[in-house]
Every structure is written in structure tokens, then in C-alpha cells.
Amino acid sequence: MRIRQPIIGVLGHVDHGKTSLLDAIRGTSISKKEHGGITQHIGATEIPIDTIYEICGPLIKEKNFKVPGLLFIDTPGHEAFTTLRSRGGSLADIAVLVIDIREKIMPQTIESLNILKNYKTPFVVAATKLDLISGWRNSQNKPFILAIKDQSDLVKNELDRSIYEISEQLFHHGFSAERYDRISDFTKNVAIVPVSSKLNIGIADLLLILIGLAQRYLENELKTEDGPGVGTVLEIKEVKGLGKTLDVILYEGTIKKGDIIVLSGKSKPVVTKVKVLLKPKPLDEIMDPKDPFVQVKEVSAAAGIKISAPDIDDVLPGGTLKVATLETLDRIINEIKNESKLSINLSEDGIVIKADAKGSLEALSYELNLLGVPVKKAEIGDVSKRDIVDAETSPDPLKRIVIAYNVKVPQDLFSDEKVKIIESKVLYEIIDKYKETIEKEKEKIEEEKRGKINYPAKIKVLEDFIFRASKPAIVGVRVLAGTIKPSLKLMTEDGKSVGEIKSIRDKEQTLKEAIMGQEIAVSISDAIIGKNVKPGDILYSDLTEEDVKNLSETELTYEEKETLNEIISIKRREKPFWGM
Numbered sequence: 001m002r003i004r005q006p007i008i009g010v011l012g013h014v015d016h017g018k019t020s021l022l023d024a025i026r027g028t029s030i031s032k033k034e035h036g037g038i039t040q041h042i043g044a045t046e047i048p049i050d051t052i053y054e055i056c057g058p059l060i061k062e063k064n065f066k067v068p069g070l071l072f073i074d075t076p077g078h079e080a081f082t083t084l085r086s087r088g089g090s091l092a093d094i095a096v097l098v099i100d101i102r103e104k105i106m107p108q109t110i111e112s113l114n115i116l117k118n119y120k121t122p123f124v125v126a127a128t129k130l131d132l133i134s135g136w137r138n139s140q141n142k143p144f145i146l147a148i149k150d151q152s153d154l155v156k157n158e159l160d161r162s163i164y165e166i167s168e169q170l171f172h173h174g175f176s177a178e179r180y181d182r183i184s185d186f187t188k189n190v191a192i193v194p195v196s197s198k199l200n201i202g203i204a205d206l207l208l209i210l211i212g213l214a215q216r217y218l219e220n221e222l223k224t225e226d227g228p229g230v231g232t233v234l235e236i237k238e239v240k241g242l243g244k245t246l247d248v249i250l251y252e253g254t255i256k257k258g259d260i261i262v263l264s265g266k267s268k269p270v271v272t273k274v275k276v277l278l279k280p281k282p283l284d285e286i287m288d289p290k291d292p293f294v295q296v297k298e299v300s301a302a303a304g305i306k307i308s309a310p311d312i313d314d315v316l317p318g319g320t321l322k323v324a325t326l327e328t329l330d331r332i333i334n335e336i337k338n339e340s341k342l343s344i345n346l347s348e349d350g351i352v353i354k355a356d357a358k359g360s361l362e363a364l365s366y367e368l369n370l371l372g373v374p375v376k377k378a379e380i381g382d383v384s385k386r387d388i389v390d391a392e393t394s395p396d397p398l399k400r401i402v403i404a405y406n407v408k409v410p411q412d413l414f415s416d417e418k419v420k421i422i423e424s425k426v427l428y429e430i431i432d433k434y435k436e437t438i439e440k441e442k443e444k445i446e447e448e449k450r451g452k453i454n455y456p457a458k459i460k461v462l463e464d465f466i467f468r469a470s471k472p473a474i475v476g477v478r479v480l481a482g483t484i485k486p487s488l489k490l491m492t493e494d495g496k497s498v499g500e501i502k503s504i505r506d507k508e509q510t511l512k513e514a515i516m517g518q519e520i521a522v523s524i525s526d527a528i529i530g531k532n533v534k535p536g537d538i539l540y541s542d543l544t545e546e547d548v549k550n551l552s553e554t555e556l557t558y559e560e561k562e563t564l565n566e567i568i569s570i571k572r573r574e575k576p577f578w579g580m
Helices: 018-026 049-059 079-085 107-118 144-150 153-172 203-217 329-339 358-370 385-392 411-415 427-452 545-551 558-571
Strands: 007-012 043-048 069-074 094-100 123-128 177-179 190-194 230-239 243-252 254-256 260-263 270-273 276-279 294-296 298-300 303-308 320-324 351-355 375-380 401-405 420-424 458-468 473-481 489-491 497-506 509-511 519-524 538-541
Touching: 007 018, 007 107, 018 043, 018 094, 018 123, 018 203, 043 049, 043 303, 049 069, 049 203, 069 203, 094 107, 094 203, 123 153, 123 203, 144 190, 153 177, 153 190, 190 203, 230 303, 243 320, 254 320, 260 329, 276 298, 298 303, 320 329, 351 358, 351 385, 358 375, 358 401, 358 427, 375 385, 385 401, 401 427, 420 427, 458 519, 473 558, 538 558, 545 558
Parallel strands: 007 069, 007 094, 094 123, 123 190, 177 190, 351 375, 351 401, 401 420
Antiparallel strands: 043 069, 230 243, 230 320, 243 303, 254 298, 260 270, 260 320, 276 294, 276 303, 458 473, 458 538, 473 519, 489 497, 489 538, 497 509, 497 519
């Protein structure tokens, strides 16, 4: 049995330097090409053992490794774990959790920790942006263990303080952690490796720790026999001279040119044959290679590969690929059919979500689930009129939402005012936009609700401001509590009706409402000054029992609550059980 290279998942909070770390390892600048500097899809980079020997140099000394190298997976969040978990375990054999040495553990770091804990994936912490520690002396292209010797005691103490804070935070999440060069037992402690992608510091230390852990603790898990290949489709791309191709991570077995392959399809499994099998050069990135792919006859796991095959238009990005024979074809078609089902719990009343790939859709669903947001429809593909109609049917205005994650939205669909469309190519932006949209909608609903409900209010008729005695009476008043509006019915302190407010004016300006503290002129329909209303009188809003019922579900100010209690007391003089 041969030993395959371990798959290394790279996780962490947005902007903490995941892709920049890989750029430092492979000497590229993929991170600058990503939308907004954020990785949107899973990418794969192979680091051969010869390159690791070269980078690690003096740190390795006389050590020899059986592990043939490392295959890094750069993920936008949870796809590498959530999508592939149901297809034979977590994709990553080991993970690198990237933490900004200044910002420490952030919300997405916690999500990553929960995933690693859930899937029991061993991990190493890369404490990035080491060069931003105040006073750091430039020590480019060095292992951390050598670069730290060039630093002042002040910098060393500041670094120790930062590492201690990260360790303390990790402890609260159930992990014991320490700087890697101070660990004697790696089975009991998570290794923290300080790195600077910008200055290429600590890269050698990180690679050595990963290859060492893989060899020492994962050798049995990495033993593999040659068998039918199993992988995940990252993306479908048009390539000049080849037509449509599949970018795939092969994580089990072997695939050969001419093999029958079965893939997850949009409506049913797709059966086709490998026409051309291509592999990126070592240190190149499958999603955006610098050099042309190399054509090969066969590839064994673990590897990032490109496949040219006919009839792949309906293949599902993020879905499974399995090599089959004529004897196993029917069985594998059924396996793929079962595995292609979306692992998203749908609700009868929820929002509509659309994404460009299965992994993206499941990652979006995962994030929404953390917020307690129900989903009633989840599909791959661009947003359509049908999606808008489906969202519009929700009885809850807060669920009349369509989320478009990295898919197109026809411009004319934005004209539907009942449905909110949230779109972005970046997952964390979508979540932020969703929260913002919900807050605005809640405020709007509350405003509309307040507009329909009669609220408890109290006004005082000002003694020297009687402008008209009746039909209607026009008087100056001070609002003592609540808000008054035209059509609000008023009563006296003994519960007698004096009609409703017809208009509110402040000098020459007509107002839609007046709030507590304002002094304005109001016209009152049935008030007769000197008869049922006197200067100095206190008047209340004349609420109904239905108003009181509606108010029980509404947030009131302290003054409004006090006024409501006074109104209820006035009403209960005649009807003891009024408003109960």
C-alpha cells in the first residue's frame, strides 16, 4: 500500500490571510485576483515533498519523510467540510486555522473551530501578520525560529502576549494550545506557528509541522490502495481546444484516461467518459494556473485535476465524481443519486436562496441556519421570475426575500417592491446585507404598525391659547405623553368624549403628528370651550378595548405605559373589567 499526500484544509476568519499564506508557499498572487480579496470557491495546490525539503532547508537536517507532499485546499468557508462530509468523511486530513495575530479569534474563527471539533479534524494555527507587531525587525525569507532571534526583548514579549491571548481564547473553546517550538507532546496541544506571508517568515516552520504531524500520526489513514477514483467537482469551465472541462479534487483511488465516470447532475446523475486527463504543475493552482496543464494517463489521490469529457453541461458544481465499470455502473448511479440530494432542511415558510454550486448553496444554508433563518427553496442557478413569485407568497413580510449568491439576477426582477433581493459574490457580505435588510424591514413594519394603532397620549389645554371656542374648537396644547395625530379621538379625565383631532398646526405649518414636549395648536371636532373642555384641562386619547389588545404586543415608552394605565383606570370607573 502506498501513502498518499494528506489534504490540508485552510480555514479562518475573512481577511486574516488564508490565500496570502498559500501565495507565500507557492510564490503566486492568487489572493489579488479574488473578488474583494475573498476566496469564493475551493482551490487546490499541490506542494511536492522535494519543494518542502527545499523550503524547510536547515530545519529538516537529516529527516526523511515517506509522505509524498501536501495538497492544500483553500476554501471560502465551509464547503470543503460541509459538502464533502457526507461523501466519505471530512475532506481535510489536517487543517490550518489562520488567525490574525492582532485581531485574534473572530466570529468566523469560532465557526471554523466548531466545524473542526465536530469533524474531529486535527489542526495547526497559523498566527499571521507577524510583521505588523510593533517594532518587528525585517527578517525576510527566514524560518520563524531563526527570525525571532533577530528581534528585541520588547518584540519578543509582545509576541508572547499575543500568543498567550490566542491560547487563552482557544482554551475557552476546548483546545490547549502553545507556540509550536515549546510543545513536547503534539497529541495534547495545538501548535501555534507565527508567520508573515508578506515577508515569507515562518512558512518553513508551518510546512515542517504539517508534514511531521502527517507522517507521525496519520500514516495509517494515508495508506491507500489503487481503486476506483472518487472526487468532488469544483467547477465547470470552458477551455479553448477542449470545450467544457471539470476541475476536480480526487480524494480517493485512481482515475485514468478512458474511464467511465458518474457525476452528480442537476436533475439526474451524468454518465460520461474521461476524454482527456490533465494535472496542474506542482505549486500551481488548479483554479487559476500560471502554466498549461500537463496531460497524463492516470492520476492517484490526492490530487487536483482537470477532466475533459463529453456531455457534462448538466454536471453539478460541488457534486460527486465516481469512477465506474460496466459491472458497477448501476450501483454507482444509485449511489450518486442518493449523494446528490441537498443536505438542506427546508421549511414551509422561509426565504428563497440561489447559488452557483452545491457547496455554495450548502454553505449559505449553513450560515443562515446559524442565524435561525428558515429556507423554503434552495436551488442552483440564476434567479428567475418564478423565484420572485415563490418568495412573494410568504405571509410573513420578513421572509419575502431572495438571496442570490454568486448568480445573476435579471434587472427587471428588482422592480417587485414586495420582494427584497440580496445579492453578492461574497458569503460574509450576503449575511451582513441580510441582517441589514431585516433590521430595515422590522423598522418599516413597526412604523406602519404604529401608524395604524391608536397610542396612549395625554395633552394639556393651554390657558392663554384659546383661538376658537367650538365647531371645531381650536386651542393651544402641550403634549405631555405619547404622540398625537389627526383622527385621534380624545376624552376628558372623567371619560367623556370630546370628539377627535381634525388637524395639528405649528404656526403656519400643518403637521402629521406631534410628540411629547411639543406645544402646538389643534382643532378638536366636538369640543366646546367652557362647556365640555376648559382651559388647563388634561385630555387623553379615547382608546378602545381593541386598541389596548393591540398595544399589548407593541413596545411602549415609559410615559406611554403610564398614560395607558391612567386611561384604563378612567374607563374602569364605568366598566370594571374594561380592557381585560
